[in-house]
Structure formats: C-alpha cells, structure tokens
Amino acid sequence: MNNSRVQLLKDEVLSDNWYVLRKVTFKYLRKDGIWETQTREAYDRGNGATILLHNTEKNTVILTRQFRMPTYVNGNASGLLIEACAGLLDNDNPEDAIRRETEEETGFVVTNIQKVFEAYMSPGSVTEKLYFFTAEYSDTTEKRVGGGIDEEDIDVLELPLSQAMQMVGQGEIVDGKTIMLLQHLFIQQLLSV
Structure with missing residues (x-):
C-alpha cells in the first residue's frame, strides 16, 4: 500500500x-x-465470499435464514435475516471458501461456480471485500438433507426467484449482498429474453 x-x-x-x-x-x-x-x-474481519444458488429449471434460489445480532440491536425484532450463503475466506482462495461455505450452510455441493463481481460492502468503516458468485443447483446436487451445520443454526430456504424479488420490495429481505445477487440474476434473465 x-x-x-x-x-x-x-x-x-x-x-x-x-x-x-x-x-x-x-x-x-x-x-x-x-x-x-x-x-x-x-x-x-477479513475478506469473504457469497453465492446465490439458482435452479434454472424451476427458477428457484437457495437462501439461508439465521440470527444476526447486529441486526437485532439495530431494530430487527427477531434478529433473523434471510441471506445468500456467505462466509469468510479463512486463508482460502474465494472459490474454495465459497464451495466450503455452500456445503456447510446449505448442504449443496456445487462444482461449476461463476464469479460475477467483487465489492466493498461498507468501505467507510469495514475493510472487508466480498467476492460474489452464482452456481446452478438441482435436487441431485444436495449432499445433506436440509443443510446447515448444527452450531450455526441455519434454516435453508428454497424460493421462486419472483417471490424472493417480491420479498426484497416488501422489506423481508434486507441483506445487501443478497439483494445484489438477486438483482444480478433477475437482470441477467431480463437480458437473455
């Protein structure tokens, strides 16, 4: 530097x-x-990676729901946040880290991931850079039923993309990285029509 x-x-x-x-x-x-x-x-807190899993056949996405203390102390009454799978790199390269996190949080094993962009999420106070990915999933790519390792207490949600986009508009999905990935996927679908 x-x-x-x-x-x-x-x-x-x-x-x-x-x-x-x-x-x-x-x-x-x-x-x-x-x-x-x-x-x-x-x-x-180190750099991280996030991924949006998408099933093109059903046009569904995989999201997670878990308790996030900072949102609770900032007015989120339940503290639960719906978000794209994510985690810190922990000295791995971004692709390896997101494969690990995907399996731990969702139970899905993905192989063909696509990097879509990088972004600083809160550059005024946090050093973290996030690497954003997408990947295809299907019913046959799931390794563990339900996903989510026990100590993290994660719910795995499969939602139609249209419903997830409505949830953004209604304030049910308020996580920045998740909104960015959902909008990216939505725009890509619009451009391919």
Whole structure:
C-alpha cells in the first residue's frame, strides 16, 4: 500500500476480541494541495465470499435464514435475516471458501461456480471485500438433507426467484449482498429474453 496522498501517523489496535478494530491517524493530501490530518476507525474481519444458488429449471434460489445480532440491536425484532450463503475466506482462495461455505450452510455441493463481481460492502468503516458468485443447483446436487451445520443454526430456504424479488420490495429481505445477487440474476434473465 503505497499512496503518495496518504501518510500514516499512528495505527492503534482498539480491540482484537472477535476481529480487529483499529484506530488509524493519517495525513491525507486533498485535491486543493492541503495536507489534512484525519482519524478513522476500521474494523478488519477479513475478506469473504457469497453465492446465490439458482435452479434454472424451476427458477428457484437457495437462501439461508439465521440470527444476526447486529441486526437485532439495530431494530430487527427477531434478529433473523434471510441471506445468500456467505462466509469468510479463512486463508482460502474465494472459490474454495465459497464451495466450503455452500456445503456447510446449505448442504449443496456445487462444482461449476461463476464469479460475477467483487465489492466493498461498507468501505467507510469495514475493510472487508466480498467476492460474489452464482452456481446452478438441482435436487441431485444436495449432499445433506436440509443443510446447515448444527452450531450455526441455519434454516435453508428454497424460493421462486419472483417471490424472493417480491420479498426484497416488501422489506423481508434486507441483506445487501443478497439483494445484489438477486438483482444480478433477475437482470441477467431480463437480458437473455
């Protein structure tokens, strides 16, 4: 990381209890030529990957539902969130990590995955970059009935794409990565007509 417009002054670890929260003080060269000292906190939890499983024959998708504490403390009364399968890379490459997470969370074993894009999900405060994938699934690709490893307490949902899109519009699906993948798939279907 070498940027002539940034001079790091101080990097403090505020917490490394779950992941790492840093307080970084730096000088930043603005467009007008003035060096400005700024302080920001950045939460580093590692990079991740997410995938939307799609059955083209039935036009259905596989999503998960699980408890997410941050959503609960921010007003989600049940704390349950419907989302695309996802997980941290844990020192794997994105493709291997998402294959592992897909099997752990959904019970599906997928082989032909397609990378669709990468995105920083909350770049103002979180370092995480997500790698987005899609993959085909069918009734024969499932390895374990129901999926979801016990310690994660995950429900696996199979929904028609049209219903999932309605759930986005009705505020039942509010997870950013999931909305992005659903919209990507929906747009791809529109373009192929």
